[in-house]
Amino acid sequence: MRGRAALPVLAAVAFTAGTALTIAVAVRGLSDAQAAAARDVARMAAELWELAGGVDEAARAFLDDRVAIEAVPEGETRSGSGTHAYRTGSLQPAVRITVPPQPRMTPLPPAPTALALLGSLLMSAWAVARRRTPPAPRYPAIVALTATGLLGATAVTTHRWADSELEALSDGHATHALRAVEAALAIGADPERAVRVAGLPWATSAALTRPDQIWTMPRGVARALATVPNPPTASPFTVEASGATYHTGLVIPPTPAATTPSPALHLALLGYEETHAPTVPLAATATAATLLTALILCLLPLSTRPPLLRRTVTAWAFLAPAALLLAVFTFGPLLFSLWISLHEWHLVDPVHPFVGLDKYRNIILDTDWWAALRNTAIFTLHVPLAMAVALALALLTRGSRRAVRLARLALFLPGITSVVAIAVVWKWLLNDGYGPVNRLLESVGLGAVAWLTSPGIALVTLMGISVWMVVGYQMVVFQAGLAAIPRDWYDAARVDGAGAVQRFRHITLPGLRHTLFFVLVTSVIGSFQVFGLVYVMTEGGPLGATDVAVYHIYREAWEFLRFGNAAAMSWILFAVVFAATWLHFRLLERRTVRA
């Protein structure tokens, strides 16, 4: 009885904790952003203080007395939020400049808090009411829908609130940065230095004509950019708020001496809603809370059958380690990768604008990518070849199982050992000029072959090596399959006068069908993911002849750091693998079932 009442209470607790945690994550993220902003302002004040030669007035004029400047006792290195300890000359901090974070407009988001409270009340009331009602489940679907809906609504409104707060913070911060530059210029700093006083994560473009053309860069790069040979010389400064990005347009008037007007240098300050948005932790918390609540509510209909409920809980307790790890490192990343593929996502770039299906459209028009997919498809043709060879070998060595046992190491080793070591060996063996294989060919009067350096041959060479890698293993697998076919069948066929070909066609093949099918499916899936061989032996060359899909994606992601593109390509590859597997099941497995 108690156990039955516990589930609704548990659901109510999960809901309340989930909404509270979601809001807390957003509030925490916002506090972090405010602390970061305060710290940056304190740093600006400190730089002004240094520019003015250690005069408090400069920093005070900049910050309207919000700033606190105090000498730091020797040996103390503590720094808190909104604090910038400034060192002069020696390694010893000289002053600590403190700026209190801007107070938030509302300490708690009103709409999400109301939603969360309402939901928690409803859930609690329902849980209490459930204690008195008969054991039959009542409205579990409605409750589940309401709970998930409210959780989702809380997450969405919280995110919106965080977004608007961060935007306000950015507005204030852009003004600060601008005033810092002006103050620095007023002190008499040269413009380069003045720009660096406000050295924040800058976004810039050579000519900031269209806001959507802005590309962003990390702080270090922006700083280097601030020292370009065309320093901004004078006002006017403007702060434009154009959607997500605030531009501090420093426009240089063309110098009369120059024949062409020197290009204006535009610096734009990244909004905090871009750099500090707590989207991911917020989404993760809300999703986890929703899943947990939904899971508990799903168990509810089982509460009328305690043994079943106990079994389900036990099963999930057993599944928990695997399920949690899969959720975090496989299912979550799958969705995340889909999300990335819809954005312009660059590793070093803090901003990821949404681009919808643009990536997919561009990739579908990208001939290099199609060439990589085509190479992968051709490479996959080594699978049926290897299977044919392995089957032939298995048939020929049939009956000599003891000999095979002795030969196992030689047969298995290519398939189980280090791919990189294998690739290096083959690279040496197949070297154009001095590789042993070519020297052998030459010594018997045949010409040398450009195994890895000729675009027409390299992919075939890799296919051959792959056959070598898998054939021994497959042979042993097929032998196990052959041994499972009853000998009587062959004897019966022989009595009926069936020849060797007929016996193979009507007994061996059907008997091995299951084995063949699974070897085919798993090998094809594996072959679509070939990487090590290409990475070590050809690096996709010559002339992209061996540029296979995974290697292409690898370079897109980790050489060019275009994560958005790479994620979209991965999804296309997934679709291809999925289609291939589905086709196999469709065309082959159904026949197996019927057979």
Next chain:
Amino acid sequence: MRSGTRAVRTLPALRAAVLPGTCLVMAAPFLWMAATSLMGQLEVFSSRGVLPAAPLWSNYPEALTAQPFGRYFLNSLIFAVAVVAGQIVTATTAGYAFARIDFPGRQKVFMLFLATMMVPVVIVLIPRFLLIDALGWIDTYQGLISTELVSVWGIFLMRQYFRTLPRELEDAARVDGAGPFRVFLSVALPLAKPAVATLALFAFIDAWKNLLWPMLATRSMEMRVVEVGIAAFHSTYEINWPYQMAAGVVAVLPIALLFLFTQRYFVRGIQLEGIRR
């Protein structure tokens, strides 16, 4: 019985030659690797034969100290052992649940798990990297290991094995008042030792061979695994083939030895599941 055609006479001879021939083709590159690893650096370019004129054993200590291979081996070992331990825990528990406990949605959840075997690993690499990076785990053992702790193939293998075990023993333990975890730990798991050994073996080899993830999850030389180390060694000592071959031999040897002593678990893997990749 039948007329003595030529085929009947040549077939046994062909058959007798097939196995040794295949073994030779399979083993030749490894033998060549071993031979080259003992040659002089210039000898490899001029030598007409396969064998070195005089074995140059000093290639091994020199190649292995040119980069911290001891450290690479230690890292590979830590990585592989941790992955094996993790996969044993996740695969036995989940496999047992799928094999023995009848809960609603079992088939669907199992299918969902199996479907992940179709997912190309490359698709989850970027999110995994960003996740590990956000946790500050790049270039640490926990970052390297944590993503590899569950293998759906292992779950499938354990499920198949648990299904072949007789239920009676478990039922007897249950009658004696043992709870489900007790039954699993003291009855089912000890019976599943052979399958666990197979799983451990394949998990170890897969971890040892893993190139892509360790390459992304580690940065410093101190955190490199053997596979990444050999690849890096290859690009550094591009033309010093004997050194590279020596490193290759050392990388292949542990797996070869492991195989020699654990052959029967490989074969059990084949029997249990029909296939393995």
